[in-house]
Amino acid sequence: MKQVQKLGQVSALSLVVAFAGRISPALAESTEDDALDAVEVVSVTPLHGIGLPKDKIPSNVQTATSADLDRSEVLDLTSYMNRNLGSVTINAAQNNPLQPDFNFRGFTASPLLGLAQGLTVYVNGVRFNDPFGDTVNWDMLPESMIHSVNLFSGANPLFGLNTLGGAISIETKNGFNSPGHELEVYGGAFGRNVVSAETGGNNGSLGYFINVRHFGEDGWRDASPSEALNVNGSLGWRGERSTLDLHVLYGDSNLVGNGAIPVELLGQNREAIFTSPDITRNDMKSFTLEGTHWLNDKMQFSANGFYRDTVTHAFNGDGSIYLDGSGAPDDGVPLGSFGVFDAGLGEVGPAYALFPSNNEFFSTLAHAGVTLESPTPGEPWMYANNQIDSAVNPATGNLIKDDYVLRDQNGNAVGYDDPSRPLNAVNNISKRGQKTFGGTAQTTIQHKLFGLNNQLILGAAYQRGLVNFTSEVEIARLLPNRSTQGTGLFIPADATGMGGVTSTTSGFVHDTLDLTDTLSLTAGGRYNYTNVQIRDMLGNGPELNGDHYFQRFNPSAGLTWKISDKVTAYGGYSESARAPTIVELACADREADCRLPNAFLADPPLDQVVAESFEAGLRGAFGKTLAWNLGIFHTINRKDIIFQATGGATSNIGFFDNIGDTRRMGLEAGLSGLVFDDWRWFLRYSLVDATFRNNFFVSSPTHPNKIETWDATDYTYSAVIPVEKGDHIPGIAKHSLKVGLDVPVTRDLAVGADGVFNTGQYLRGDEGNFLDQTKPYFVLNIHANYRITDHLSAFMMMENALNSNYQTFGILGEPNEIPGFENFHNPRFQGPAPPFGAWVGFRYKM
Structure with missing residues (x-):
């Protein structure tokens, strides 16, 4: 009843927002340019300043607009990138549509602790990764608020810490880039219902925008309901030489993701769950003030300041x-x-x-x-x-x-x-409070250097994150449906109270020099100085207390050569670093393993990870009819950090450790364009070969090939498997192929489809590659849009139209530790993907 009431309130508010523009129609104006041959300008730093033509960037940059997202009829941004952009895959580790593990070139941005995060996400020039574990809450970034997105490849130092494999830069809608008014509602399979309303406009100098979106569903698996409310607001001003924008984001979600299940249970019932519940509640408030000012005709100053407050409550029912x-x-x-x-x-x-x-x-x-x-x-x-x-x-x-x-x-x-x-069960209960604030300032200077065209960017940034973490363990009973029932008995010895502060001061430079009319040289770099402090708040001992310092200058350099109007060659080298996060430093002792996301015990030092990246390729376009790209990439992570599992039914007990070098290398190719003037199509292929580059032993207590050892000197036991140089990193598909087509059947009806093929991946916990991979799969999605009037349209979307049974994720665990599964002896757990689902809706635009 509470959810129904809340949905009713949201729907009423959405109607008010959608038609607010009728009061001030003079503020609305719109523009759209879909031409493939338009000059595409991309901001090469987190701040959206002047930017550079895409042809002058010595790496692969993929872009999308709000029109692209609307045309694809997708649930969220990660779904769009998974189905349309190269070298992108998604693992459904949590098995919730708003909590995906997003992978790009073998690097991850995930909301889940315990993964090796390697991508940064920026929203309106502000780093969106949380300070506790560099995680990304995708549920706070609904597609309805997005105006444009750029996916940068490589270890780009200009985007700061953790940009080991790439960066995602998002610009939200405002009254100048998204004027107009819209109401969208749809519903269908899995009890999913979505209501979104927005209004925006400007009178040339003042602009406003607000978007409200509510998502709710019962979930296709047992006991898996979720709900999310998001609000995006913007006020803007445009002067003759200056701009100023205030962005406000609010998000409130209650997500249930019950994760992977034993393969023996998977064969019996794909909708079943292992243990439950696994609830994540996020509450986020974010404020960003950004502006630009032209000091003169050749010099622009840009700056922003931000404050973000995120509170995450987690409740996980598990075996004892x-x-x-x-x-x-x-x-x-x-x-x-x-x-x-x-x-x-x-x-x-x-x-x-x-x-x-x-x-x-x-x-x-x-x-x-x-x-x-x-x-x-x-x-x-x-x-x-x-x-x-x-x-x-x-x-x-x-x-x-x-x-x-x-x-x-x-x-x-x-x-x-x-x-x-x-x-025979426990409830792991935790709360993470994260307050993040800071700002960035940069100056862009366009001037002649030795008589040659040149653009110089000089900037500085500061970010500080305050973390408050508490957790407790409640003794519980496991019910016949494998959900837990609490007893009110808590174990003080297993409670954790921890405070953390992480701060990073940076300075960066980027210069693009046109050596000739067709040859451009780019060089730059960023210096980061990071301090991570951890303090125990319960007085259980000094183990959690620690101060850690990391610093490094990361360089970059590259060339672009416009061979002809239709072909550009590029190549570049760059480095970036990732300082260990609070959660990694607080869980880095193999003799005092911890439970994710709850208990932390010690913080011996970890080394920062340094990525060394090279890529080269060709790209081009033939008018409006064809765009193409072909490139190779090679990234080495020095002293990479992984989570080594030492136990837990789903391998959630363990520690973080530097394990040596890892490498991601591969190839990506893409074709897209128009045929018959208005048929849109694309074809993208990627090869990602992700391997370990050292021999070592990794903890894997549930692996069938484990080697057990006992040290009678210090009474320690270990169960490990050997990893050899060349073994593949789990969780990464080696081959991916994507294809899509949109066809205007009539003046009012458009139909489209896209398909994704991914090869299998090794299971987490099988870093030595002894076991079989998950099976390869192909999934087909279909969408359609019918224009009823100039303002009203109906749309339909179908996911997994062939109803394929496939899994996107795997991990090792211990199913027989849960009552009812005593006869389950296969340690493989896999995350089942959703079955066929269809939704219909209406969109009203003014």
């Missing part, structure tokens, strides 16, 4: 991370015999080990004869895994009694009070 001690014999706890060992105590005998629920051997041995007493004789109890390390006395080999007993917030030992209702 604790070990049930009920029924423990009086003479010890033989919960998994490890055979015979020499504990360094001068005697050899049977050894007993305490296993957590994920079957990982947890850093503890008790030699035979040591009694593990229940805190209350005759009553069952549980072990707290994260405290077992302190339970062994290295001098005697005896366990320190009572240190390993699980206690709730009242100090009482936690145990099974009713064997028929076991405490």
Whole structure:
């Protein structure tokens, strides 16, 4: 009922917004130019200043406009890029349409902690990656607010930290670039309903714009409803030599994404879930003030300042991370015999080990004869895994009694009070508060240098992020439908309270010199100085406290040569760096692994990642009928960081680590154009070969080929697999092919389709490439638009029109740790893609 009421309120507000323009029709004016041969000017820095003709940029830049997004009839920006842009793929790791893992050239921008983030996202010149883990909340960027988007390739230093593989620069709508009024509603499969309304206009000097969008759906999988409300507002002023714009973004979402499921369950029911719920609630408020001023005819000053406040609540129901001690014999706890060992105590005998629920051997041995007493004789109890390390006395080999007993917030030992209702689950509850503010200023100078045309950009930027993270673990029961039921019992020893501050000061330069009328030289770079501070807020110890400093100058250089009016050659080299984030530094100790996204324990230093990138290619156009590109790229990540899983039913326990070098190299080609004057088509192919460049061992406790080792000196256990130079990085499809066609059937009816083919990928946790990849797949999407009147049109979209059963993601886990799955022994989990879905709607424009 609450969702229905909220939808009604949003719909009423949308109607008011959509028709607000009737009050001031003099403010509305519109323009559109779809010509393929128009000179395309692209801003080469986050600030949208003067920009450069695309032909003078020594790398591949892909662009899209709001008209492109409307024509494709897509749900969101990531869906458009996945279906239309080269070298882009999406992994449905969370299995929520608004929480995709976006991949470009083997680099990721994701809302999920634990992934190696390698792309930056800018909105109106402001870095949108969150400071806690460089994650990107795609649910806060609805396609209805976007005017244009540029996808830059390579390790572009001008876009700052984390631009290892590319950058996405988004410009939102305002009263000058998107005048007019629009109301859009559609609904259909999976209970999905979307209402969007916007109004905007200008009188030449003052402009306004507001867009309101509401998304809701039941989800195609069990227990997977989601909802998101987004508001984009803008006020602008245009003077003879100056501009000033205020942008306000607001987002409120409640997303359920229940992730991958065991392949054995997948074969039984694709709509099923493993455990639930997995809820993410985002609340974001963002304010950006940006402006430009021409100091004279050849010099422009640009600047912005911003403030963003994002609060994320996460609630994850999962199998228990604790070990049930009920029924423990009086003479010890033989919960998994490890055979015979020499504990360094001068005697050899049977050894007993305490296993957590994920079957990982947890850093503890008790030699035979040591009694593990229940805190209350005759009553069952549980072990707290994260405290077992302190339970062994290295001098005697005896366990320190009572240190390993699980206690709730009242100090009482936690145990099974009713064997028929076991405490076999937990609720991981966390809150992330992130306040980010800063600004950028740059001067663009167009002048002659040695008598040659030249554009020089000088700029500086500062960004500061304040992070407040808290988490707690609630003991729960797993219900028959594998959702959890809380008990009100919380474990203080597993609570986390952490504060973090990350600040980056940057200076950058970019120069483009026209050596001849057809040959241009580009050079530049950016210096970054980053400080990351972490403070423990619960007083549990000094482990979380730390100060870390990273600095580097990253250069770039390139050439473009306009061979003819139809062919341009380009080539360039660039470097960029990524400083470890707060979440990585707080979870970087292999001896104190943490649970994502909840518990953090220690922060030994990590090295920053440095990307060295080269690309070259050809591109061109033949009037309005054909545009094409062909290029190669090669990027080496020095001292790359990955998350190494040490346990968890879905491999969410582990630590971050520098593992050496990785490489992404490949080829991309594209064709697009018009035939028969008005048939639009495109064809894009990409090859992304992503590999490890060093030999090393990676933790993978659920892998069938794991190598188990025990160190009796420090009582540590490990389960690893070998990774050799040349092994492929999991989660990245090697080949991708995309094709699309839009046909105006009649004056009023247009029909289009696009198809995506991707090859398989290795599963996360199989970095050694021992197991089979996911299967390749092809998915076909169809859309249509019918103009009823000059202002009203109806549209239809169908996704996965062939109803293909395919998976876009895979990971290793332990299904048999969850009740009901005791007979599931295949560690492969995969993320099923949605089945056939169709939606119809109406769009009213004025």
